[in-house]
Amino acid sequence: MASVAASPAFSLLKSTTGATSSSAATRARASLLPIPSTRPLGFSSAVLDSRFAVHVASKVQSFRGRGTRGVVSMAKKSVGDLTSADLKGKKVFVRADLNVPLDDSQTITDDTRIRAAIPTIKYLIDNGAKVILSTHLGRPKGVTPKFSLAPLVPRLSELLGIEVKKADDCIGPEVESLVASLPEGGVLLLENVRFYKEEEKNDPEFAKKLASLADLYVNDAFGTAHRAHASTEGVTKFLKPSVAGFLLQKELDYLVGAVSSPKRPFAAIVGGSKVSSKIGVIESLLEKCDILLLGGGMIFTFYKAQGLSVGSSLVEEDKLELATSLLAKAKAKGVSLLLPTDVVVADKFAPDANSKVVSASGIEDGWMGLDIGPDSIKTFNEALDTTQTVIWNGPMGVFEMEKFAAGTEAIANKLAELSEKGVTTIIGGGDSVAAVEKVGVAGVMSHISTGGGASLELLEGKVLPGVIALDEAIAVTV
Numbered sequence: 001m002a003s004v005a006a007s008p009a010f011s012l013l014k015s016t017t018g019a020t021s022s023s024a025a026t027r028a029r030a031s032l033l034p035i036p037s038t039r040p041l042g043f044s045s046a047v048l049d050s051r052f053a054v055h056v057a058s059k060v061q062s063f064r065g066r067g068t069r070g071v072v073s074m075a076k077k078s079v080g081d082l083t084s085a086d087l088k089g090k091k092v093f094v095r096a097d098l099n100v101p102l103d104d105s106q107t108i109t110d111d112t113r114i115r116a117a118i119p120t121i122k123y124l125i126d127n128g129a130k131v132i133l134s135t136h137l138g139r140p141k142g143v144t145p146k147f148s149l150a151p152l153v154p155r156l157s158e159l160l161g162i163e164v165k166k167a168d169d170c171i172g173p174e175v176e177s178l179v180a181s182l183p184e185g186g187v188l189l190l191e192n193v194r195f196y197k198e199e200e201k202n203d204p205e206f207a208k209k210l211a212s213l214a215d216l217y218v219n220d221a222f223g224t225a226h227r228a229h230a231s232t233e234g235v236t237k238f239l240k241p242s243v244a245g246f247l248l249q250k251e252l253d254y255l256v257g258a259v260s261s262p263k264r265p266f267a268a269i270v271g272g273s274k275v276s277s278k279i280g281v282i283e284s285l286l287e288k289c290d291i292l293l294l295g296g297g298m299i300f301t302f303y304k305a306q307g308l309s310v311g312s313s314l315v316e317e318d319k320l321e322l323a324t325s326l327l328a329k330a331k332a333k334g335v336s337l338l339l340p341t342d343v344v345v346a347d348k349f350a351p352d353a354n355s356k357v358v359s360a361s362g363i364e365d366g367w368m369g370l371d372i373g374p375d376s377i378k379t380f381n382e383a384l385d386t387t388q389t390v391i392w393n394g395p396m397g398v399f400e401m402e403k404f405a406a407g408t409e410a411i412a413n414k415l416a417e418l419s420e421k422g423v424t425t426i427i428g429g430g431d432s433v434a435a436v437e438k439v440g441v442a443g444v445m446s447h448i449s450t451g452g453g454a455s456l457e458l459l460e461g462k463v464l465p466g467v468i469a470l471d472e473a474i475a476v477t478v
């Protein structure tokens with residue numbers, strides 16, 4: 001760090017070990033939040049305390065600046081609130097996000113989303129419900145055979161231990177007769193709901209037709225909860241109760257609950273290609289975290305804003321002022337913001353590029369930064385060693401190319417190590433999930449989000465239409 005510490009770019013770098021006055025203020029603010037900090041995290045995804053508030057981001061935001069008395073938090077009703085008396089013999093429309101990757105031979109290459117949907121479906125089966133399962137796959141324009149859900153049936157059946165039936169449509173007489181013959185504890189998978197353009201248009205008539213198949217609604221499709229579509233939002237107007245599934249609950253518990261009321265010190269790691277796609281997340285996390293580590297392509301906009309040469313690195317010229325203001329904001333809030341002090345540069349954007357490590361102030365013309373360097377990894381690791389909660393969104397470099405994967409892999413390994421020591425580690429979706437899977441440490445993290453776009457919106461503090469539409473459960477006065 002010494003070689004660049006004197007540069008204006010690093011005027012905000014400081015020790016991460018000492019608590020700052022503003023992080024104390026952040027803690028005080030967090031104490032107003034209604035989520036008990038003693039709530040154990042790292043629970044199994046199968047059964048959650050359904051009485052625990054499923055907080056909606058907007059509600060959490062609304063707590064800021066309010067007094068502690070008379071504040072009411074609305075929780076979303078959970079599938080766990082429904083007993084066998086509510087479920088036995090009932091037709092339940094379950095919206096899951098089974099949008100899994102398939103290869104050219106229609107083989108599932110990653111079944112994470114299917115496995116994540118199982119606890120809710122199993123709970124319904126075990127309580128005698130008739131499960132009508134709906135999802136989209138891809139972004140088809142009309143009926144498209146390669147986006148049929150047929151390849152999902154064997155894996156679903158295997159994981160559930162029953163023979164899952166599949167309909168060739170998601171509405172209409174054929175589907176109605178299959179629903180009518182569905183036994184208690186049976187599962188019928190409807191065909192890709194996006195084969196109808198009315199789905200993404202959130203067409204009320206289409207939503208009504210979907211809803212007419214069932215008696216009640218469970219939304220467990222976290223990855224699609226940021227979409228106001230017929231099967232995620234529209235159906236709630238026609239089906240009561242409309243409740244959250246276990247996966248949706250777990251995602252909200254971590255991405256809203258653990259982030260708003262973290263065990264401290266709380267570090268956020270934000271990377272990825274562009275600062276423009278992460279502005280909302282950075283601004284939102286600056287309100288909550290004690291330490292902010294930045295990596296990925298976005299750092300060069302920060303470097304340039306501080307007067308450093310960046311060669312041919314990725315820079316967003318129209319975000320230079322914004323970068324400066326984010327640095328100032330971090331300083332004003334007492335957040336320890338760390339930018340990498342060295343980077344791996346390449347002479348072209350290619351796996352076989354020539355590469356070398358240079359200090360952040362030593363990027364020459366014709367070279368581009370594609371990863372954080374070894375000194376930065378060391379500094380980031382030391383900062384992370386002080387933490388109790390870490391959230392990570394976005395890779396540190398072009399991890400898809402081996403030469404530029406070390407920074408991202410080091411962060412993945414560090415988070416795995418911390419997780420094993422009891423630190424809450426949350427991977428916020430997108431490419432960071434691919435990175436921890438590549439390193440083989442996904443299994444030890446406290447929570448890995450199943451939604452890229454949805455987790456980003458949630459971390460930005462946005463309201464997810466698929467969540468807000470669900471029934472409210474209990475009012476918690478804090």
Ligand SMILES: Nc1ncnc2c1ncn2[C@@H]1O[C@H](COP(=O)(O)OP(=O)(O)O)[C@@H](O)[C@H]1O
Nearest residue numbers: 272273296297369370394396397398430431432
């Ligand atoms: N220094 C860099 N220059 C160019 N691209 C980068 C750099 N570092 C990371 N990236 C790219 O950023 C992409 C991920 O960015 P983004 O979509 O914002 O993250 P996420 O999917 O985690 O939200 C990856 O494909 C990665 O190769």
Ligand SMILES: O=C(OP(=O)(O)O)[C@H](O)COP(=O)(O)O
Nearest residue numbers: 097099139223224451452453454
């Ligand atoms: O894969 C998904 O989102 P993600 O790639 O942001 O994680 C979801 O299934 C949502 O899909 P969509 O972005 O086509 O609405």
